Amino acid sequence: MLIAFNKPFNVLCQFTDRSQPPRATLAGFGLPPDVYAAGRLDYDSEGLLLLTDDGRLANRLTDPKHKEAKTYWVQVEGTVTDEALQSLRRGVQLNDGPTLPAGVEILEAPSLWERVPPVRFRKTVPDAWLAITLREGRNRQVRRMTAAVGLPTLRLVRVSMGPHRLDDLQPGQWRQID
CATH class of the missing domain: 3.30.70.580 (Pseudouridine synthase I, catalytic domain, N-terminal subdomain)
Structure with a gap:
């Protein structure tokens, strides 16, 4: 099952x-x-x-070893730069070693359910949404990767695992x- x-x-x-x-x-x-x-x-x-x-x-x-792709929609704090995108796509250095390259695209804000409690909104701090696809699964990897390129994660939603x-x-x- x-x-x-x-x-x-x-x-x-x-x-x-x-x-x-x-x-x-x-x-x-x-x-x-x-x-x-x-x-x-x-x-x-x-x-x-x-x-x-x-x-x-x-x-x-x-x-x-099966390297099933996992895709996440990630709301990040800050302005996403080309440099940050390229770093994520190449793989970033974390304290437990470099990550594998990731698929990364900028998303329009997706239509999702309300989160309880909601993500804190700040008028003076920009945010953006990314679709990030990984083929490895380290502890808190997406959050650590976005932080490593100066884009702290505000909200993280996994939308797929392999074909599911x-x-x-x-x-x-x-x-x-x-």
């Missing part, structure tokens, strides 16, 4: 949380029993999370994939 789930902002990619106070987890969304996340999506990120009850499928979806897309799923909704 493979499930596409639109993970809301500030939800953990696991079914339990031992912290105090406990945070929201996948347990609150009526997902089928015996599925688990194939990969991670940060607590403060949103969008497509794949879940499965098949360990081999989970491995195929997440193992870096978020499409019209709203936060907290899920569907089974054939």
Whole structure:
């Protein structure tokens, strides 16, 4: 079984949380029993999370040797320059080594659901949206890459993993994939 789930902002990619106070987890969304996340999506990120009850499928979806493309829509703070775009496309140096080249395009602001709480709006600070496609998955990689080129991430939404897309799923909704 493979499930596409639109993970809301500030939800953990696991079914339990031992912290105090406990945070929201996948347990609150009526997902089928015996599925688990194939990969991670940060607590403060949103969008497509794949879940499965098949360990081999989970491995195929997440193992870096398969280099499945993952696409994110990223709202960044600042003015996007050609230099920043070229750096992201070539790969940037992070504290754990250089990243692989990324696909990066400037987006018009996408039509998304409201985030709760909303991203803080500041009239004097410009922002922009980027579509970033990676073929690796380091911890908080997109956020670290945009910060490395002077564009801190304000909002991050994963819209696809390999051939699987978020499409019209709203936060907290899920569907089974054939």
